[in-house]
Amino acid sequence: MERARASKPDFELTEQNVGAVAAICIALDGVPLAIELAAARARLLAPADLLDRLDRSLAVLSSGARDLPERQRTMRSTIDWSTQLLTDPQRALLARLGVFAGPFSLDAAEWIAEDVPGVSPLDDLAALVDGSLVQQRERADHAAFAMLVVVREYALELLDAEPGEAGLRARERHAEWYLRVADQAELELEGEDQLAWMLRLTDEADNISAAVRFLIERGRWSDIAELTWDLYVYWWVGGHLGEVRGWMDEVLARAEDLDPRTRAIILYFACAIGFWQRDPGDIAAGLDESARLFHQVDEASGEALALVSLALALLSAPQPDPVRAEAALTTSLERFREVDDQWGVAMALVSLGRVALLQERVQDALSRFDESLMVARHQDDRLGETIALHHLGWADLLVGDPAGAGERFAQSLALSAEMHHDEGVAYGLEGVLSVVAMSGDVERAGRLLGAAEVLRERTGLYNQPSFSFHSRIIDGIRSSPAAELLEQARLAGRALPVDQAVAEALAGGAPGLAGAAVPAASAPPPAEEAAP
Known part of the structure; x- marks a missing residue:
């Protein structure tokens, strides 16, 4: 009753339809999602008509799946029956939405369906929501959409069954979308919208990971470097740096030839994230190479950040080297200031304060920390x-x-x-x-x-x-x-x-x-x- 009223608010249980309603629940073995998918059709079909169509469809659809447990057969059959009620464009959209590993926006859905003939993303997505194949959720000031795992698996089967390279193209567009998201997020993560973007990216975490996995499988090393570099602050704040380092270790093991900028980024993530777990000499050498490669391609902020991490590695070594660390940080601060990278300036200043404390120059440290705080607050x-x-x-x-x-x-x-x-x-x-x-x-x-x-x-x-x-x-x-x-x-x-x-x-x-x-x-x- 609750789920039927969600699609048909005036739906009532009567003496005439109660038998059909009970029979629908029995036919669906009480599986909640199956009931929801069927009840979503109450807007178009009376319970008796729904039961008739459901009985005929389940009898046919379940015949080839006897090796599955009864509840799974019921679930798959109900999804199959529900998708048969869709138009061809709606079914094509459902298939492509299967590439999303987590919640997605309307913009993302429009992007993924852009090259599919006949699809009207807004209208067809609404039809999928009405049919309970896609769920709508509120996220801050925008709507987000998602599919339950069993529906997503079914959607991916539909996609893989399409002729040609439809599945590959859909996955490519998925990765391209998150490359665009990362590019937009880079500067936003360093300013007043930092918190809003952190929340958005947290919602997108599974999709971002799926995009990176696809790029690794396809050997698109420079794209991997670009996406991960753009989202540096997100990885750090969200506690995902360990996952990123795992990706970079895999790239280093598989890639035979990397352009200088890509290698600089891969080395940075591989070394800077784990300097407390590996040989300090190897880590320092890797970060030093990363800084030199960033300098070679004239990317001052990258060079400066690599120098900050190099300094921290030098300070955490069994025999700390504060003199070399301070020299690296002084150069880092100069590079950040050359390109007016205020986020980086704040990081370099606080790291210089650490060195001052190591050298027992407490007042100098306080001055550096205060300046870093002022810079950070100035840009929110x-x-x-x-x-x-x-x-x-x-x-x-x-x-x-x-x-x-x-x-x-x-x-x-x-x-x-x-x-x-x-x-x-x-x-x-x-x-x-x-x-x-x-x-x-x-x-x-x-x-x-x-x-x-x-x-x-x-x-x-x-x-x-x-x-x-x-x-x-x-x-x-x-x-x-x-x-x-x-x-x-x-x-x-x-x-x-x-x-x-x-x-x-x-x-x-x-x-x-x-x-x-x-x-x-x-x-x-x-x-x-x-x-x-």
């Missing part, structure tokens, strides 16, 4: 803002200002949570728990510690060197009488959902703890021990 770059705030928090602790540090960490954590930036949330929790621990609230600090650990484990960031002093503070508690209380709270914190952990960290506003003393045993470590 939330990612840059969270990073600068986090670094300022640790610098505040080093100069003995836990109240200021608490305020910075709270702001950074709140921004990271808003962006769904798991790495930033983990950093934020670690910063807040450090200030909380220094105030003497061991139980609360322990819960936040457990939550941060789980988040890093889940995102693959657990063994990554981090720019965080919290471990030394926690080690101080573990060697004190409060060790057991800390451990019990840590275990409890590991069961906290992320949103609850964030809420607890931010409870009561910034954990500024004005006037809180920093216990000697829990003081932040010397700057040279900080790993970025």
Whole structure:
């Protein structure tokens, strides 16, 4: 009744039709999607007519699928019956929509059907929605569409059954669409629309991955490089850099000849993402080559970003090299400024601040972090803002200002949570728990510690060197009488959902703890021990 009324609001259950309605549900074995597909036809057919057509179709359609479980035969038969009621253009559109691995927009549907004769995307998509073969969802200020997995599988079978290279062409157009999306997103991800684009791309995650897989299968190395480079900020904030590195390792293993720019990008992702897991010498060499190749093709921002990552690799080596790292970062800052890349300027400045802390030049570090924060805020770059705030928090602790540090960490954590930036949330929790621990609230600090650990484990960031002093503070508690209380709270914190952990960290506003003393045993470590 509910699903029939969705397509025919005045549909009523009567003594005359109740038997047919019950028989339809029995014929469809109570399978929810099958019932929905059939009920969507209530707008055109009375229950008795629907049952008659359904009975005849299922009897014929199920005869060749006896090896399938009954519910699967019912489902496939119902989808098949439903598609037989479509026009040829509507069936062709359904087949092509099968290439979408996740939600898609009307614009994307129009693009994928552009070269299909007779298809009117808006009208035919509406018919598919009316028939419950495609679902409509609201996404912020626009409509999105999707298919259930079983319907998508059926659509792909239709596509593969078409003559010629229709399937290949549809997949090519799918990849081309996401190359266009990535190109549009590149600059938007560094400015005031950053959050909106992050949310949009998160919705498109499965489609983007499918497009990359297709490009890898076809050996389109330069297109892979272009798409992934355009979406750099998205991969970072969304926690997908590990997946990107896997793609790049595969490209390096398969590609025999790469043009300089493509190789620069592939090397960057392959090396910069995993510098805590591989030989530091190999990583530094790969990033150095990436920077030189970007310079060769006169792409200043690419060269500058590779130099930032090279510097971080040098700082995280067993024997850090801050002098060489600072030289690389100074060149990086110059390159970013040459092309007025303010997002990059903010990244280079905060990295120069790290070097200053390693060299115990705390006031210089504060100056760099403050400038980075100003640049990020000027262009509404939330990612840059969270990073600068986090670094300022640790610098505040080093100069003995836990109240200021608490305020910075709270702001950074709140921004990271808003962006769904798991790495930033983990950093934020670690910063807040450090200030909380220094105030003497061991139980609360322990819960936040457990939550941060789980988040890093889940995102693959657990063994990554981090720019965080919290471990030394926690080690101080573990060697004190409060060790057991800390451990019990840590275990409890590991069961906290992320949103609850964030809420607890931010409870009561910034954990500024004005006037809180920093216990000697829990003081932040010397700057040279900080790993970025």
